[in-house]
Amino acid sequence: MAVHSGAAASTATNASPKAGSAIFARSWTRLGLGLILPVLILLAWQLSTAAWVFSPVQLPSPRAVLDAGTELIGRNELFNHVAISTQRVLIGFLIGAVLGLSLGALVGLSKAADVLLGPTIGALRAVPSLAWVPLLILWMKIGEDSKVTLIVIGAFFPVFTTVSLALRHVDKNLVEAARAFGLKGLKLLTTVQLPAVVPAIFSGLRLALAQAWLFLVAAELIASSMGLGFLLTDSQNNGRTDRLLLAIVLLAILGKATDALLGLAEKWAVRRWS
Amino acid sequence: MPALLSPSVATASALPDPQGTAAMAVSFQNLGRSFGTGHGAHTVLREVSFDVQAGEIVALLGPSGCGKSTLLRAVAGLDTPSTGAVTINGTAVSGIDSRCAVAFQEPRLLPWKSIAGNVAIGVPAGANAARTREVVERLVGLVGLSEFAGHRPREVSGGMAQRASLARALARNPGVLLLDEPFGALDALTRITMQDLLLDVHQAEPTTVLLVTHDVDEALQLADHIILLGPDGTGAPGATIVRTVEVPGPRPRDRASTALAGLRSSLLASLGVNGH
Secondary structure, three states: OHHHHHHHHHHHHHHHHHHHHHHHHHHHHHHHHHHHHHHHHHHHHHHHHHOOOOOOOOOOOHHHHHHHHHHHHHOOOHHHHHHHHHHHHHHHHHHHHHHHHHHHHHHHHOHHHHHHHHHHHHHHHHOOHHHHHHHHHHHHOOOHHHHHHHHHHHHHHHHHHHHHHHHOOOOHHHHHHHHHOOOOHHHHHHHHHHHHOHHHHHHHHHHHHHHHHHHHHHHHHHOOOOOHHHHHHHHHHOOOHHHHHHHHHHHHHHHHHHHHHHHHHHHHHHHHOO | OOOOOOHHHHHHHHOOOOOOOOOOOEEEEEEEEEEOOHHHOEEEEEEEEEEEOOOOEEEEEOOOOOOHHHHHHHHHOOOOOOEEEEEEOOEEOOOOOOOEEEEOOOOOOOOOOOHHHHHHHHOOOOOOHHHHHHHHHHHHHHOOOHHHOOOOHHHOOHHHHHHHHHHHHHHOOOOEEEEEOOOOOOOHHHHHHHHHHHHHHHHHOOOEEEEEEOOHHHHHHHOOEEEEEEOOOOOOOOEEEEEEEEOOOOOOOOOOOHHHHHHHHHHHHHOOOOOO
8 A cells, every 4th residue: 555655646746846837838839829820910911001902991001000099098088998898898797607607507406497497598598689789778778787788698698508508417426425425405516516517617607708798899889988899880980990990909809818817717727626 | 133243343342432423223124126117117126124233244245236236325315215114223214314424336536625625525514623624634544544635536546535435434423334335446455455444444433334245255354244135036026135144253354264265155156156
């Protein structure tokens, strides 16, 4: 036994620092490699505008887009657009994720809840997002509530679906063992079932975050006086293609940045609960 | 079955018991279990009746698929018999029974918890943090895993994981310890070490042990009584008790003893294997 134990201990202590530095080195390489394509696109964009392939109304130069950005920053507008959009996404995402997690757990674990709620939730999921907009505006007026609610709807379904499905496939042996030791209900859920589906929870959350940005723009395009979606329609109406492109680039950066943050949380959580 | 405590259990009872565990008697009364209904129904167990004295180690021996595990699950309350009942200290088992603790064939440890964290799952609800820590520390030490208390299950060997599973069961301070082929998946050397460990544990914390096994040698080494399950030859479906054997001699028993060798051949013959 002693020989056995010693071997296990040495592999465990040796493996971790090496693996850690390898991941660190690899993530910087990955970042560099991931930036190649955006740089190429930027270059092609610059060259095509410099060669007058498109008119400035069709495709303004990167420089013009940057100038539009600094101008909006100078007028103190850009920060407000970004801030209010980010706030709407985060609040909507958080509420949607919590609802999705709770209802997903309920439907995933209780046959009765699945039979009672499953068909209704499935039908609601089938409603296209934009169909909600007139109703939400009618009920909640054109304000924060209607926009955040639309984002809640968008964030809810991915979390709900992944969590409820994953909970049905938790290792039956582990659950039975925990039950044999007297765990049940909420304690069983938090000790065994939820930790077992952490990877699924995070893939649901990441889908939900992407949906939240999607639904944000849908909400802001239709009725708003601020935010990146508003910047898009406003620029379209005023023929400001430079601002339009600016809004698109900002949405891409914000979406990717929030997803990367969630990805870091996922990495930590998966290491902690697997 | 005659009430007979083996000498080793008698000495163990005299040892100071850290928790004051009272070993409990188990009684099977005409237990039967069928699965499915209509044409698809099949009977696994029928008319199983026997008594286990408090503090005894009883081995349930039989070929694969004869319902040994089903019998054990009925004691734990993980399964409900179709007919008959199991009683522990005279009261019937219904639902998950807090007087039992199970160690399964696989360790079934939570991969995201440390060995100590997994053993702590076994500590009955309601114990405070200090008490839990004390119990976990003592049991992790008892199964020889103190050095590995902070390791995750995947960082230790299969034998160590199985010891953690045993410690988790003991943490429940059970009146009846149910072992479902807990050493079946281990290599031969580790298995012998684990059998010796179980005897040490039984000395330190004498409790009633029901051990499911298909290994005749394991049953002879550990048990006071062996219950042999299988079809009884009448052609009736399902397994029942075909033979009950009292194993002679105090534990630990000499693995090479001639008395045990005779018993071994005879048990193998009952299982339909030529014992040579």
